[in-house]
Amino acid sequence: MSSAAHTSPKTSQDLLLSLAGITKKFGPLIANDAIDLTVHRGEIVALLGENGAGKTTLMNILFGHYIADEGTVSVANQNGELELLEPGAPQAALDAGIGMVHQHFTLAENLTGLDNIILGTEPIFRLRRDRTKARAKLNDLMARSGLSVDLDQPVHKLTVGEKQRVEILKALYRDARLLVLDEPTAVLTPQEAESMFATLRKLAASGLSVIIIAHKLAEVLAVSHRIAVLRGGKKVGEMTTSDADHRSIAELMVGHEVPVSRRTARAPGNPVISLIDVTIDRGDSRRSLHGVNITAHEGEILGIAGVSGNGQAALAQLIAGLDKPDFGTVEIFGKKITKFDAHQFAQNGIARIPEDRHHDGMVGSMTVAENIAIEDVRSPEYQKLGFLDFDAIRKRAEHAITDYDVRCPGPDAPARLLSGGNIQKLILARVLEKSPKLILANQPSRGLDVGAQSEVHRRLLEARQAGAAVILISEDLDELLTISDQIAVIHAGHITSSMATETIDRSELGLMMAGQKKHAHADTTKNAGETA
Amino acid sequence: MIRFEPRSNPGPFLTYGVPVIAAGIAILLAAIPLALANAPIIKAYGLMISGAFGSVFSISEMLTRATPLILTGLAAAIAFRAKLWNIGAEGQLYMGAMAAVAVGAGVIDGPSWVMIPVVMIAGALAGALMLIGPTLMKTRLGVDEVVTTLLLNFIVLLFVQMMLEGALKDPMSMGWPQSEPIIDSAVFPPLLERMRVHLGLVIALMCAIALAIFVKRTVWGFEIxxxxxxxxxxxxxxxxxxxxxxxxxxxxxxxxxxAGVSEVAGTRGYLATDLSPGYGYAGIVVAMLARLSPIGVIASALFVASVFVGADSMSRAIGVSSYLADLIVAMALLCVLIGGFLTRFKVHFERKSAG
Structure with missing residues (x-):
């Protein structure tokens, strides 16, 4: 992006934060192993690493939530001299000017932005509320940083991007000199993310230091000055961003070469599923669809791009067999579906990967084996006269554990012991083993680390190669552009007709996701004319 | 600062040992109210033990008391397993008892091997229907089953009262509101001569074993x-x-x-409004003590029954209120709940650094 952003000021007087030799053990697990990290004034540092690499532990030590077993945290005082930060004291970290923006916002939804920002900074007992000073300070902050938000709106009326701005303002209002952002782009459209990065660059130019915790590489390359990579609790690499390239960082993070998911050309076959003028009206736009027409073909991955909460849930419920359309028809292999029933859908070769794998994907207290068989326990393969055939269930689980590399203590271990990536592998093993004809993959790689993500992509591409139709609902444009053959955009319950991935311009996609542009590529699609 | 850390996999000692220890602690804690009542504590414990286990008669009494508790305990355990909060076992018990009387008090006649299954099926059906209604209201309309099942208890009891004053009233009862006795061939035979413990105990134990297998080994149990x-x-x-x-x-x-059938056909012989001293509610405690395990219900029902029978006999001997039994059972429940928490979480005490 901007080459100017890559030149960072770096003299030792400018040092703002120094983490030296931080080690933290949890029992036998070494979460942080002698990590050094420095941040200069006005510098944006990206902290990269897979899940479990130790990023969160390190930040928790910085904030005083944990006490490091070894090592020190020092922050520059007003005169620019490094001073040791008292360990295990969150208030000391706040006083030293360290601010955090969490991935899941910590805002009171029914209060206004202003109230949220001031909350906790006022004395509890006071005679009257004096907001003029606070407002003046915030107006000044907004003018300088370009973070504009209507502070008098209750937070629940704000968009996700605006909520994030409130969070950043909250930290700046408390005179943060170092801002830590945890996965800041996870919930934003590309345009929102771009504007957030522009803001960060502006703030950095005026002297604010920033640590971004991230796993999306492209964005990190665009915004940061310096990159530090953690793996298995150790810092395995550090480089200035201008020297780094995408592949080498990914390999540093994972520790081995990352297989690149790539589609091989494959002519799509017959239509597998068609939604024809489907409308589901549930009153709120998150759960509604309006006159949707889409078709997925054999051997094709149809990506559904969109910002979360635009009707993806309704689409997923419908294809999973958990809801039925109010109007319109759903055809599978040309046959109109009259009974929407999750059990029948699963038995008829529809693989369903739920959006929330913990909530909808597994029963934590039941065993890994039981969770793998859960869709099929009624089939004669796994029961006789209603009595479960535990041998068959365990045998299937053992196969699945090896074939899909599910890391678990064994088939009889409770599923709740599994990590997110392994739960996803368990779900893939459950649904893909039956060579499905249609796959509904709803945010299949969200929250997974690079290794698990590429595994999910490989499996979906494999199924596509075997002739399955895949409907991939995702908020991750990289994922969509890498593995989809066709992409349609969902916004406020409307879905555009699909476009061949090769013809798509990334920024245009972003505009369509924001609802600002209606499907410009009608002429290039094969479903031209179906949708307005 | 106290920190709770979830345990990944509690071992067998924690799973099975903790409830036993909790029950023991609850019994020891009973010394406090005994002391407050100025009762001789050691003697009181001795009387409680001999009251529950001191003779064949007292064991038979204890088992008679345990029989309905096993059944209502199982009722609560299976419902709570599925997060169906059935607080209405008391009402279902009375409906079952009434159905048993309706078919078993002379309307039809037959040998024991016909009549006993008939009254059982009638009672079970009546109880089942009593809960299916609120369950449909829960799944279809979102009506809270805690409220509906709880309130149905009172409706059923009043309904039973009405029937006992009317259609089901025994003309020979000299005005007492009680039903006609069920016929001899429908009576659950006693297991020991001249003792009250009856066939119902065997049925209850079989139900517990069957339910354990059902939950663990069948497709339906899997789904539950x-x-x-x-x-x-x-x-x-x-x-x-x-x-x-x-x-x-x-x-x-x-x-x-x-449970209602068993009380009518095994213990009482007829239906009256004092058939159950709250077995339906006690079943909830039994199930919780057993951590919703069907086999565990047997043990916890025996525990609760022996506390009740033992405390009854102690209170007769030294004049301490038999409400002490309720107190012990309640404390046992609290101890088990705390114990259950400690099974699931490790507790760390940490000294917070000054500042």
């Missing part, structure tokens, strides 16, 4: 566990939550109904 532990995931995987709930309601209500 899945719905109870994570209804959203069960639904997503294609399990019908409504059908599973109705099955659970039929089982739970049926078991509570059987």
């Amino acid at each position: 566990r899945a719905v109870g532990e994570n209804a959203a995931a069960a639904k997503f995987s294609g399990i019908s939550v409504t059908k599973t709930m109705i099955l659970v309601a039929a089982l739970s209500g049926g078991l509570a109904g059987l």
Whole structure:
């Protein structure tokens, strides 16, 4: 992006934060192993690493939530001299000017932005509320940083991007000199993310230091000055961003070469599923669809791009067999579906990967084996006269554990012991083993680390190669552009007709996701004319 | 600062030992109210033990008391497993008892091997229907079953009272509101001569074993566990939550109904409004003490029954109120709940650094 952003000021007087030799053990697990990290004034540092690499532990030590077993945290005082930060004291970290923006916002939804920002900074007992000073300070902050938000709106009326701005303002209002952002782009459209990065660059130019915790590489390359990579609790690499390239960082993070998911050309076959003028009206736009027409073909991955909460849930419920359309028809292999029933859908070769794998994907207290068989326990393969055939269930689980590399203590271990990536592998093993004809993959790689993500992509591409139709609902444009053959955009319950991935311009996609542009590529699609 | 850390996999000692220890602690804690009542503590414990286990007669009494508790305990255990909060076992018990009297007091006649199953089926059906209604209201309309099942208890009791003053009233009862006795061939025979413990105990034990196998080994049990532990995931995987709930309601209500049948056909011989001293509610405690395990229900029902019978006999001997039994059972429940928490979490005490 901007080459100017890559030149960072770096003299030792400018040092703002120094983490030296931080080690933290949890029992036998070494979460942080002698990590050094420095941040200069006005510098944006990206902290990269897979899940479990130790990023969160390190930040928790910085904030005083944990006490490091070894090592020190020092922050520059007003005169620019490094001073040791008292360990295990969150208030000391706040006083030293360290601010955090969490991935899941910590805002009171029914209060206004202003109230949220001031909350906790006022004395509890006071005679009257004096907001003029606070407002003046915030107006000044907004003018300088370009973070504009209507502070008098209750937070629940704000968009996700605006909520994030409130969070950043909250930290700046408390005179943060170092801002830590945890996965800041996870919930934003590309345009929102771009504007957030522009803001960060502006703030950095005026002297604010920033640590971004991230796993999306492209964005990190665009915004940061310096990159530090953690793996298995150790810092395995550090480089200035201008020297780094995408592949080498990914390999540093994972520790081995990352297989690149790539589609091989494959002519799509017959239509597998068609939604024809489907409308589901549930009153709120998150759960509604309006006159949707889409078709997925054999051997094709149809990506559904969109910002979360635009009707993806309704689409997923419908294809999973958990809801039925109010109007319109759903055809599978040309046959109109009259009974929407999750059990029948699963038995008829529809693989369903739920959006929330913990909530909808597994029963934590039941065993890994039981969770793998859960869709099929009624089939004669796994029961006789209603009595479960535990041998068959365990045998299937053992196969699945090896074939899909599910890391678990064994088939009889409770599923709740599994990590997110392994739960996803368990779900893939459950649904893909039956060579499905249609796959509904709803945010299949969200929250997974690079290794698990590429595994999910490989499996979906494999199924596509075997002739399955895949409907991939995702908020991750990289994922969509890498593995989809066709992409349609969902916004406020409307879905555009699909476009061949090769013809798509990334920024245009972003505009369509924001609802600002209606499907410009009608002429290039094969479903031209179906949708307005 | 106290920190709680979840344990990944509690071992067998924690799973089985903690409830036993909790029950023991509860009995020891009973010394406090005994001391407050100025009772001789050691003697009181001795009387309690001999009251529950001191003779064949006292053991028989204890087992007689345990019989309905096993059944209502199972009713609560299976319902709670599926997160169907059935607080209405008391009402289901009375409906089961009334159905047993309706078919077993002379309307039809036959040998024992016909009549005993007939009264059992009638009672179980009546109990099941009593719970299926509220369950449908829960799954279809979202009506809270805690409220409906709880309130139905009072409706059923008043209904029984009405029937005992009317259609079911025994003309020979000299005005007492009680039903005609059930015919001899429908009576559960005693297991020991001249003792009260009866066939109902065997039936209750068989129900417990059958239910344990059902939950653990069958497709339906699998579905009940899945719905109870994570209804959203069960639904997503294609399990019908409504059908599973109705099955659970039929089982739970049926078991509570059987408890009523067992009391009428085994202990009392007729129906009256004082048939149950709260077995339906006590069943909830029994199930919680057993951590909802069907086999565990047997043990916890025996514990609760022996506390009740022992405390009864102690209170007769030294004049301490037999409410002490309720106190012990309540404390046992609290101890088990705390114990259960400690099984699931490790507790760390940390000294917070000054500042």
